[in-house]
Amino acid sequence: MSWVVKETASSVQNAEQFTTMRNTFRLCTLLFYISLSAPCGRAQGLDPAKSISQYSHQVWQTKDGLPQNSVNAIIQDRSGYLWLGTQEGLVRFDGVRFYVVDKKHVPDLESNYVWAIAEGSDSSLWIGTRGGGLLHLKGGKSRAYTTRDGLPSDIVVSLAFDSHDNLWIGTHEGGLTCFTAGDFRTYSTAEGLPSNTAQVLLRDSKERIWIGTGGGGLSCMVDGALSTFNRKQGLGSDIVTALHETRQGLLLIGTTDGVRVMKDGRITPFTVAGRKLAEVVLSIQEDRNGAIWFGMAGGGLVRVWKDRVDRFGTKEGLSDGLVRALFEDREGNLWIGTYGGGLNRFSEARFDSYTRSEGLSHDFILSICEDGQGAMWIGTYEGGLNRLKNGSITQVTTRDGLPMNTITSVCSDRSGAIWIGTNGKGLARLKEGRVTSYASPNDQNDHAVLCMLQDSRGQVWIGSNKGLSRWTGEFLETVNVFGDLPLSPVVALAESRAGHLWIGTDGGGLVRLKNGERTLLTRRDGLANDFVISLYEDGEG
Structure with a gap:
């Protein structure tokens, strides 16, 4: 007997949105991303060195075109289509649309x-x-x-x-x-x-x-x-x-x-680092990189790689904790069929995400910089300072001598020191494992450091809600770039290839400091807005 397939509603690709906040800080993000350089050629599959939450995760359910949210079986045919077994029919999935055989x-x-x-x-x-x-x-x-x-x-x-x-x-x-x-x-x-x-x-x-x-x-x-x-x-x-x-x-x-x-x-018994996996397992899949995935009867996913065990359940974002089917496709994506949560997929993301799940002290990030050894320094809201290198994260907090745990600006200098700006208690420096706090000529109890820069001469400049300062090597020196005008918070700093210092302010316009002389540009001079929160020099200078 001849048969045809019925097309259901197409799935909609999920778009990730990031919310920015402005409150005299330069930038706040909920997630910190580092782009990947994915090699070409054969599909690499899921990198087992990453945590599961770092993979791209998508979910398809009845609202996306599945006829029913129980996925009992998954295969990929020779043409590359996925076929799913559900309680309401056989389903062919081309990555965009579901076609139902019932x-x-x-x-x-x-x-x-x-x-x-x-x-x-x-x-x-x-x-x-x-x-x-x-x-x-x-x-x-x-x-x-x-x-x-x-x-x-x-x-x-x-x-x-x-x-x-x-x-x-x-x-x-x-x-x-x-x-x-x-x-x-x-x-x-x-x-x-x-x-x-x-x-x-x-x-x-x-x-x-x-x-x-x-x-x-x-x-x-x-x-x-x-x-x-x-x-x-x-x-x-x-x-x-x-x-x-x-x-x-x-x-x-x-x-x-x-x-x-x-x-x-x-x-x-199957053991990992001497521990048994003693839960009810409904499905098993070894991926191309040697990680073994277990679908649990209520406990979501368990991944075993070498002596490492990672779990990913409904708390972490899996659509249902009962996993009936696991399948790795030819591109190295992992497909997960659940009892009542539809179809899930893990794939390699174009970006690596780092959150609390990967060891960050807080997901609210205020500042980022890279040091000379390739380590990333990440300032957080109430979580102190994090150091990320080769996937490993360590923290520096008030327990280690920081004046406070809200870090609004981070800067690495050529000596290897890390300058740390806080949201109210001024400036600190981390060098050779030791944290030193520096007094400011301003009232340090409400001294919020908003940006920092080391220029080509090796000078460290500090922008704050108190204006502009410079580190002399021994103390902070206030630099008056506003003259008789009202002081404005300094929220952005950049040095041009010509060696000029450009200063973006929160309401006071743009200032250029050249050989000790200042030039102020505001809306009266054609500037689009007097709130200048970021600076970048293009190829034409």
């Missing part, structure tokens, strides 16, 4: 509830359903196989092809069956299968078929012969919920009692 459009489909999907060597699709048996789609034509055709159960929960293109079908309470040349060969408890619910199937690199059962443990099919492993052999639980073979040839076994690993026929 009973309305494919009369042979007797149930919209899709448990499993597999692609044959001829690029045809096989779909296991709950109550509707098995559906075959090829070249726009469909064919259903049910108990009327010899299928032992119409509830098909797992599918796998062997190397001879035979389709193995796991059913609920009907056992395991092999579909070859139009015939079904069924294995049940009568033939040695420990349970008639074959809920997980896996073909491994040695062409063996592994069967995870719903109460009888784990079985292995080799040349028609079955062998079984259960709690007596160390399985932990006889209810097997997930199977995955690693690139090292280890068999990972998810059960209702956590994860076990089989090596050379021996089953042991």
